[in-house]
Amino acid sequence: MSIPASAAPRFPVKSVLVPTVFLVFLGACITTLSGDWSGLFSRSAVANMLAFFVSFFPPAGSVAFLQRVVAAAMETLAISLIGTLLAAIGGLALALPASGRSGKIAKALTRWVANVLRAVPELVWAAMIVVATGLGPLAGTLALAIHTTGVLGRLFAESLENIAPEPYEALRRNGVSPMPAFWYATFPQVLPQLVSYTLYRWENNIRAAAVLGVVGAGGLGQMLYVYLSLFQVHEASTVLIAVVVLVGLVDAASNATRARLIR
Amino acid sequence: MSTVVRSVGPAPASLRDPSGPARIAWTIAAILILIPAAWLAEFNPATLMGEASLRATGQFLATFFPPALGLDFLELVARAAWKTVAIATVGTTLAVLIAIPFALIANRQLSVSALAEERMCFSCAAVRTGVRWLLIALRTVPEIVWALLFVRAVGLGDAAGVIAIALTYGGMLGKVYMEILESNDARTTRALLVNGASRMQALLYGTLPVCLPELVSYTVYRWECAIRASVIMGFVGAGGLGMQMELSLKMFAGGEVLTMLAVFVALVWFADLVSAALRRWLG
Amino acid sequence: MHVSALPASVTDSASDTLTDPMLSSLDGVRVSYAGSVAALDEVSLLFARGEQVAIIGPSGAGKTTLLHTLGCAIRPTAGRVRVLGRDPWAMPYKALHRLRSELFIAPQSPPLPPRQRVVNAVLAGRVPQWTTWNALKSLLHPLDAGAAHHALAHFRVEDKLFLRCDRLSGGERQRVGLARLLVSKARLLLLDEPVSALDPVLAKGALETLQQEAFARGATLVVGLHAVDLALARFARLIGLRSGRVAFDLPRAKVTDALLAQLYGAELGVAFQEPPSTDDARLKVIRCL
Numbered sequence: 049m050s051i052p053a054s055a056a057p058r059f060p061v062k063s064v065l066v067p068t069v070f071l072v073f074l075g076a077c078i079t080t081l082s083g084d085w086s087g088l089f090s091r092s093a094v095a096n097m098l099a100f101f102v103s104f105f106p107p108a109g110s111v112a113f114l115q116r117v118v119a120a121a122m123e124t125l126a127i128s129l130i131g132t133l134l135a136a137i138g139g140l141a142l143a144l145p146a147s148g149r150s151g152k153i154a155k156a157l158t159r160w161v162a163n164v165l166r167a168v169p170e171l172v173w174a175a176m177i178v179v180a181t182g183l184g185p186l187a188g189t190l191a192l193a194i195h196t197t198g199v200l201g202r203l204f205a206e207s208l209e210n211i212a213p214e215p216y217e218a219l220r221r222n223g224v225s226p227m228p229a230f231w232y233a234t235f236p237q238v239l240p241q242l243v244s245y246t247l248y249r250w251e252n253n254i255r256a257a258a259v260l261g262v263v264g265a266g267g268l269g270q271m272l273y274v275y276l277s278l279f280q281v282h283e284a285s286t287v288l289i290a291v292v293v294l295v296g297l298v299d300a301a302s303n304a305t306r307a308r309l310i311r
Numbered sequence: 312m313s314t315v316v317r318s319v320g321p322a323p324a325s326l327r328d329p330s331g332p333a334r335i336a337w338t339i340a341a342i343l344i345l346i347p348a349a350w351l352a353e354f355n356p357a358t359l360m361g362e363a364s365l366r367a368t369g370q371f372l373a374t375f376f377p378p379a380l381g382l383d384f385l386e387l388v389a390r391a392a393w394k395t396v397a398i399a400t401v402g403t404t405l406a407v408l409i410a411i412p413f414a415l416i417a418n419r420q421l422s423v424s425a426l427a428e429e430r431m432c433f434s435c436a437a438v439r440t441g442v443r444w445l446l447i448a449l450r451t452v453p454e455i456v457w458a459l460l461f462v463r464a465v466g467l468g469d470a471a472g473v474i475a476i477a478l479t480y481g482g483m484l485g486k487v488y489m490e491i492l493e494s495n496d497a498r499t500t501r502a503l504l505v506n507g508a509s510r511m512q513a514l515l516y517g518t519l520p521v522c523l524p525e526l527v528s529y530t531v532y533r534w535e536c537a538i539r540a541s542v543i544m545g546f547v548g549a550g551g552l553g554m555q556m557e558l559s560l561k562m563f564a565g566g567e568v569l570t571m572l573a574v575f576v577a578l579v580w581f582a583d584l585v586s587a588a589l590r591r592w593l594g
Numbered sequence: 595m596h597v598s599a600l601p602a603s604v605t606d607s608a609s610d611t612l613t614d615p616m617l618s619s620l621d622g623v624r625v626s627y628a629g630s631v632a633a634l635d636e637v638s639l640l641f642a643r644g645e646q647v648a649i650i651g652p653s654g655a656g657k658t659t660l661l662h663t664l665g666c667a668i669r670p671t672a673g674r675v676r677v678l679g680r681d682p683w684a685m686p687y688k689a690l691h692r693l694r695s696e697l698f699i700a701p702q703s704p705p706l707p708p709r710q711r712v713v714n715a716v717l718a719g720r721v722p723q724w725t726t727w728n729a730l731k732s733l734l735h736p737l738d739a740g741a742a743h744h745a746l747a748h749f750r751v752e753d754k755l756f757l758r759c760d761r762l763s764g765g766e767r768q769r770v771g772l773a774r775l776l777v778s779k780a781r782l783l784l785l786d787e788p789v790s791a792l793d794p795v796l797a798k799g800a801l802e803t804l805q806q807e808a809f810a811r812g813a814t815l816v817v818g819l820h821a822v823d824l825a826l827a828r829f830a831r832l833i834g835l836r837s838g839r840v841a842f843d844l845p846r847a848k849v850t851d852a853l854l855a856q857l858y859g860a861e862l863g864v865a866f867q868e869p870p871s872t873d874d875a876r877l878k879v880i881r882c883l
Binding site (some may be wrong): 066073075076077078080081092094096097100101122123125126127129130131132133134164167168169171175177179180185186188189218253258259262263266272273276279291292295296 | 347368371398400452453455456468473525579
């Protein structure tokens with residue numbers, strides 16, 4: 049067993065310069081933030097905050113209400129399912145040119161599109177789409193589909209680029225057209241990774257679907273937003289519990305499926 | 312010209328495709344799940360591609376051009392973007408301050424009671440497990456829900472965003488710090504503890520020198536994520552660029568939204584650059 | 595050693611076949627990769643329709659490059675190629691694509707996607723004859739599993755029909771790759787070490803099947819082989835390749851042990867400890883390579 053030797057004596061640029069710059073930067077940030085910070089941490093303010101959170105218990109549990117919560121949970125699940133599925137199809141469509149099979153220009157263009165779709169968060173997409181389609185789960189589904197298409201498009205493109213080219217090339221050299229060659233040679237090679245990525249995104253998307261409702265895109269999120277706005281905290285806490293449970297279930301299902309695939 | 316192998320049509324009964332029935336069953340199951348799901352999600356391709364819907368979408372997209380580029384507005388956007396960075400930075404700093412004690416408490420390597428026998432005393436284990444569960448709870452509730460709650464609790468504005476980030480990221484950082492510290496080779500720390508060093512000393516001389524680059528690297532990465540999260544939280548009133556975007560959307564000022572979107576994308580890209588450079592330099 | 599009977603035209607001299615519009619040839623072909631290393635150098639060869647030829651030579655001699663150049667997969671740096679009577683590099687892209695469906699290149703290591711089932715891997719050889727829609731339908735439910743089964747039966751692997759390719763041994767995969775050839779309609783068959791993973795009995799049987807199939811179709815068969823004894827036993831014409839050049843191009847009877855020793859020169863030297871008697875040399879040429 050060894051004990052680490054002490055550092056050699058030389059001017060520790062990193063250990064002095066970095067914290068200093070950081071503290072200066074932090075100070076600038078703190079001064080920018082408005083709000084009565086001292087008032088925030090006063091005893092009465094903290095007590096109020098605690099009281100606010102305590103008031104959430106107990107969660108509301110009437111049967112009629114629980115039925116509505118379950119219905120909203122089903123809606124959230126549906127949003128995440130359809131949105132992710134659409135994104136898998138869209139992502140594959142994007143990934144084919146993005147992996148370079150159709151030339152450099154197509155590759156650059158589709159990669160740029162995927163980056164733009166990825167960069168804008170699902171919530172922002174949803175907030176914009178709600179303006180066009182109105183309140184409801186459709187906005188959430190489309191927002192998830194659009195954003196996740198960008199994410200999966202890039203992941204799928206990288207998978208396509210990393211597989212062995214021999215099966216595809218052998219078919220092409222024997223006179224098979226590009227599309228059938230893709231389905232016969234490339235797709236079977238890359239399918240497990242595609243499914244794995246899609247399932248992984250579904251785990252993320254169930255969380256996203258739950259919160260998209262906050263901007264009016266349906267499901268548990270919309271319910272939560274409404275109850276919080278009306279300060280009906282008991283109902284809100286039930287919805288929160290439903291969110292946590294739903295997310296946990298989808299995580300478990302996704303992990304189990306991925307474990308089975310690897311076999 | 313005859314060939315040795317002629318086409319003989321579908322396989323004789325003994326050659327039925329063994330995975331045929333299973334595939335049909337899965338297909339039926341998928342249809343039974345997807346059709347109601349599509350109905351619940353109100354996803355109807357027919358109406359989406361219908362003329363009225365397409366026209367509405369076209370009109371909606373048209374409102375985005377041209378982007379708003381007036382100087383006053385750009386100044387407003389710049390200030391809001393800086394606010395977002397400030398919220399993310401202060402929030403992440405607080406998150407680190409929250410995460411450190413939790414990670415230390417839950418870290419098994421620093422357990423004195425585990426030195427003699429290989430198992431911890433019961434109360435120590437209970438505390439450690441309790442802390443782990445608390446971290447999980449902080450992480451599972453999505454950030455924006457925390458933002459919503461705190462906007463109700465402390466009012467609209469930056470404070471809600473800072474606290475929301477501090478709590479969720481505190482949980483995330485706590486868990487990752489714990490994992491990094493635990494994946495460290497325990498022998499160095501054990502040696503110090505066995506020879507009578509206090510826990511704090513064992514940490515500073517044993518674990519930290521090795522783990523520090525990884526800890527800092529992950530924290531910088533989280534700061535970059537926090538910038539994105541701050542914008543999202545702004546949509547529910549937690550300040551910064553997101554709040555401005557929501558206001559412009561409500562007023563149907565598409566051009567302003569487009570400018571702010573562009574600024575947001577540029578901000579995230581820039582934070583990504585800074586974060587990558589910092590991590591390379593420090594790591 | 596059984597030799598399948600070939601039509602008289604195949605064993606005639608090359609001059610009779612020059613007017614055959616279906617001949618394939620390499621004329622002064624040079625193929626060099628990055629830098630100045632020439633994989634093929636001044637290679638001129640003629641292949642009549644229906645001929646069956648073995649190409650032998652030490653490792654790195656250029657057998658693979660020659661097969662791929664003949665198969666329009668590599669464009670020569672210099673010289674001209676004719677495939678089935680046409681110049682592949684002077685054609686529009688669509689015509690080249692159609693030409694490719696008339697030839698079959700079997701690479702050294704079978705290009706089978708690991709998770710694909712054997713039935714689909716074999717039927718992939720028939721895809722050029724199908725429409726895209728039928729090709730896709732066959733993936734869901736094999737359109738002609740019987741033909742795949744029949745083809746696999748020729749190589750004694752028909753019981754693997756519905757297994758995944760990555761569950762097969764090396765020799766089984768090689769035979770599945772050959773079965774793919776049987777369901778195709780190619781008229782120029784270019785095989786690179788097609789029986790390298792098979793034991794001698796299976797190798798002989800597989801080559802026999804391939805040669806019978808080529809004969810039945812009137813297809814030209816060009817096989818790159820490492821096993822000189824197989825080449826001598828089964829092929830009427832042998833081409834020796836060394837360092838990218840044609841060392842000899844002779845009917846079987848005229849290939850002497852001295853020529854073989856010259857072809858495999860350096861490798862032969864490593865295999866011997868002391869100067870052998872002539873009888874020993876002849877035996878060792880055939881066994882050590």
